[in-house]
Amino acid sequence: MNYLVIKCGGSIFEQLSPSFFEELVQIQKEKEFVPIIVHGGGPSITKTLSSLEIETKFVNGLRQTTPEVLDVVEMILSGSLNKQIVRNIIKAGGKAIGISGVDGMFLEAKPVQNADEIGLVGEITNVRTEIVKMITDMDGIPVISPIAVDLFGQHYNINADLAAAAIAKSLEGTICLVTNVAGVLVDGEVQSSLSNKQVEQLIESQQITGGMIPKVHSAIDCLENGVSNVVIIDGTTKQSLTRFTKGEHSGTFFYLEEEMIYSGHNS
Numbered sequence: 001m002n003y004l005v006i007k008c009g010g011s012i013f014e015q016l017s018p019s020f021f022e023e024l025v026q027i028q029k030e031k032e033f034v035p036i037i038v039h040g041g042g043p044s045i046t047k048t049l050s051s052l053e054i055e056t057k058f059v060n061g062l063r064q065t066t067p068e069v070l071d072v073v074e075m076i077l078s079g080s081l082n083k084q085i086v087r088n089i090i091k092a093g094g095k096a097i098g099i100s101g102v103d104g105m106f107l108e109a110k111p112v113q114n115a116d117e118i119g120l121v122g123e124i125t126n127v128r129t130e131i132v133k134m135i136t137d138m139d140g141i142p143v144i145s146p147i148a149v150d151l152f153g154q155h156y157n158i159n160a161d162l163a164a165a166a167i168a169k170s171l172e173g174t175i176c177l178v179t180n181v182a183g184v185l186v187d188g189e190v191q192s193s194l195s196n197k198q199v200e201q202l203i204e205s206q207q208i209t210g211g212m213i214p215k216v217h218s219a220i221d222c223l224e225n226g227v228s229n230v231v232i233i234d235g236t237t238k239q240s241l242t243r244f245t246k247g248e249h250s251g252t253f254f255y256l257e258e259e260m261i262y263s264g265h266n267s
């Protein structure tokens with residue numbers, strides 16, 4: 001099976017047109033790829049937190065998550081946004097089944113290393129792929145919200161790019177990170193491809209910041225762990241998904257740059 005993990009960022013929810021979901025349903029019908037949606041929802045979470053007068057802070061693109069914040073994150077991601085996407089797929093003629101990483105312990109996690117600083121943010125330790133396979137075997141499109149759980153029933157907030165990467169790695173699929181920019185920009189120019197080394201340099205020089213950091217880290221992590229095709233594309237451009245599945249180049253592709261091995265010889 002050629003699983004295609006499509007991560008939809010919260011940054012584009014408002015701008016995703018019905019044609020995006022029609023393309024998705026068409027891709028599923030053509031059967032070359034088995035699509036799986038993983039979604040974020042950062043801006044909606046921030047808006048709701050602000051209406052509740054709860055402060056928002058991000059550390060390297062990850063939300064500082066107190067128990068109070070986590071309740072809001074789960075309500076927005078696994079509640080309204082997940083079901084909004086399910087309904088949009090139904091409107092486009094598809095069958096979608098929405099779950100969060102908590103359901104069936106689909107995404108198992110442990111606290112991140114810097115939990116002292118960022119709270120209830122998790123690192124995924126196990127993906128129960130049989131759960132999405134059950135849905136895709138029924139011709140459903142899984143729609144996954146990135147909340148994870150541990151064996152004690154504690155839940156965790158997971159950045160959606162990192163959740164999508166964990167799922168793509170476990171399924172040895174392809175991953176397409178759909179966002180609100182045309183790709184990774186450097187001095188205003190879209191980079192058509194970037195290597196792991198260039199990514200680190202661009203983070204270091206602060207050309208890549210905020211929400212783009214977990215995205216590029218996920219991209220490289222995927223490549224290093226068996227995912228062959230990783231791209232960031234613009235969800236606001238028509239046909240962006242279809243073009244990707246047809247092998248047309250848009251957005252930013254990623255590749256691994258091997259260490260240069262000195263092959264000189266002494267004479």
Ligand SMILES: Nc1ncnc2c1ncn2[C@@H]1O[C@H](COP(=O)(O)OP(=O)(O)O)[C@@H](O)[C@H]1O
Pocket residue numbers: 008009010011012040041042178179180181183184185186207208209210211212213
């Ligand atoms: N070098 C960069 N190129 C493009 N976008 C960048 C870059 N550095 C930071 N960003 C920011 O990252 C944002 C995308 O991340 P994010 O807002 O988390 O999106 P999503 O909700 O789709 O995950 C862009 O809208 C832009 O503001």
Ligand SMILES: CC(=O)N[C@@H](CCC(=O)OP(=O)(O)O)C(=O)O
Pocket residue numbers: 008009010011039040041042043045061062063073121146157158159160161211
């Ligand atoms: C730990 C962490 O940062 N979780 C994210 C989950 C949502 C997300 O990733 O949404 P986007 O894809 O729109 O950025 C958050 O709380 O915002």
